[in-house]
Amino acid sequence: MPILDLEKLVDDTRSTTPRLLHKSTLRTTLTLLPSAVLAQDPLIAPELLISEIPLTNASLKTVLQGRRDAIEIIMGKSDRLLVMCGPCSLHDPVTALEYCGRLKALADKLSDDICIIMRAYLEKPRTTVGWKGLINDPDIDESYKINKGLRISRQLFCDLTALGMPIASEMLDTISPQFLADLISLGAIGARTTESQLHRELASGLSFPVGFKNGTDGSLTVAIDAIGSAAAKHHFMGVTKTGLAAITKTSGNEHGFVILRGGTKGTNFDAESVKTVKETLTKKGQKQAIMIDCSHETGNSNKDHRNQPKVAKVVGDQVRAGEKSIIGLMIESHINEGNQKVPAEGPSGLKKGVSITDACINWETTVETLEDLAEAVRERRKTLNGHS
Incomplete structure (x- = not known):
């Protein structure tokens, strides 16, 4: 040399x-x-994976209906509540399907009053380091078999939607949506990435509604600015279904909304906070569509998953009183309560139905919380009709 x-x-x-x-x-x-x-290492092309694990007619029907329902609620054409409910993150497909079966039955029961979309997060943003999700490390052993993770994730999404349950997921990176977006009915952009130009551009090209969380410090401006940006047309560098780099041109996504998750400066699910958000949205020329995140360690649940039902109760009381700007809630729920660390023996030692990321409420508490929210919607109808 x-x-x-x-x-x-x-x-x-x-x-x-x-x-x-x-x-x-x-x-x-x-x-x-x-x-x-x-x-x-080579990454499988999205087109190949989609061909290998295709969207079925049953799944397509579920996805499209979920999108229509979400859009109607966000745009004020339906008075139901939109509830994104499910595990903090999915790490076990078998347990995820069991949870889905339970949630589907409850969703059907409460469908007149709330629209339930299952939280199906495959990637986990980390403040420092840690397990990054089913796509990144499907075997939960730091082997990082991402191609395997994508296959497992797409198959799981196909199975969940085939059961008739629409799903929601976080848009954490700009590549994985090419593998999975055709199976998603509702999206979310996290507090750490709401200010990112890449994620705003990505949201502008998605075919489903996207919620933007307020900043980690609780600031609202970044989320409202993101909604406006995502609604506009964009030209940016992206990846095609064949895996090639390309110049992507988008038409804009008009179905953005704010997600209040609290922040380091405190919570923001109370009536006064909601009023402030409504006023700010109006000043910025945005629709009054607000979703409340009942969880978050640095936000509304104050580092305790058991506070989620309390947050939901406060939000439900606002709904009962006739508040129309609250269009939905996010709830971290699993079969069993709490969370767990991966033991020394690895995934084989994990307890079934317990989160390995943020702590969740258990199934029984989930049912009570969702039934109370459905009742709140019915009371809101009575309240508003009484004032008409």
């Missing part, structure tokens, strides 16, 4: 005079330049 004077090479590249490098010199230079990238 020839010895290169890298300092001279850098100086040469800064010159205003064009200088062509011989191919062998360029290869040698690129080899010698420092890189933090250890390896790059």
Whole structure:
């Protein structure tokens, strides 16, 4: 391998005079330049995975109906509440399907008053480090078999929607939606990424409603600005279904809404906070569509999952009183209460139906909470009719 004077090479590249490098010199230079990238493995093309695990007619019907229902509620054409309910994150497909079966039966029972969409999060944003989700590490052993994770995730989404349950997921990166977006009825952009231009551009091209959370400090401006940005047309670099880099052109997504999740400065699910948000949305020229996140360690649940029903009760009381700007809630729920760490023996030692990320309320509490919200909607109808 020839010895290169890298300092001279850098100086040469800064010159205003064009200088062509011989191919062998360029290869040698690129080899010698420092890189933090250890390896790059092939990623399956979205088109291939979709062909391998296709959307069935049953799933398509579920997805489209879920999108229509969500849009009607967000746009004020339906007085039902939109409730995104499910585990903090999915790590076990078998348990996820069992939970889905329970939720589907409850959703059918309460369908006149609330529209339930199952929370089906596959990726987990981390403040520092930790398990990043079913796509990133499906075996929960730091083997990071992402192609396997994508296959498992798509099959799970197909199975969930085939049961008649529409699903919601977080848009954490700009590539995975190419593999999964055709199965999603409702999306969310987290507090850490609401301000990201990439995620606002992504949302502008999605075919389902997207909620934007307020900032981690509780600031509302970033979420409202994101709604406006996502509603506009964008041109940006993206990836096609064949896996090729491309210039993506979007028409905009008019079905954005605010998600209040609290922040480091306190909670924001009370009536006064909701009033402030309504006024701000109106000033910014946005529709009054507000979803309340009942959870979040640094937000509304104040680091205790058992506070979620209390938050839902306060929100339900506002609904009972006739508040129309509250269009829905987010609830972290599982079969069993709490959460757990992955034991030394690995996934085989995990308890069934218990979250391995944020703590959740159990199924019994979930039923009580959702039934109370359905009752709140019925009371709101009476309240508003009485004032008509």
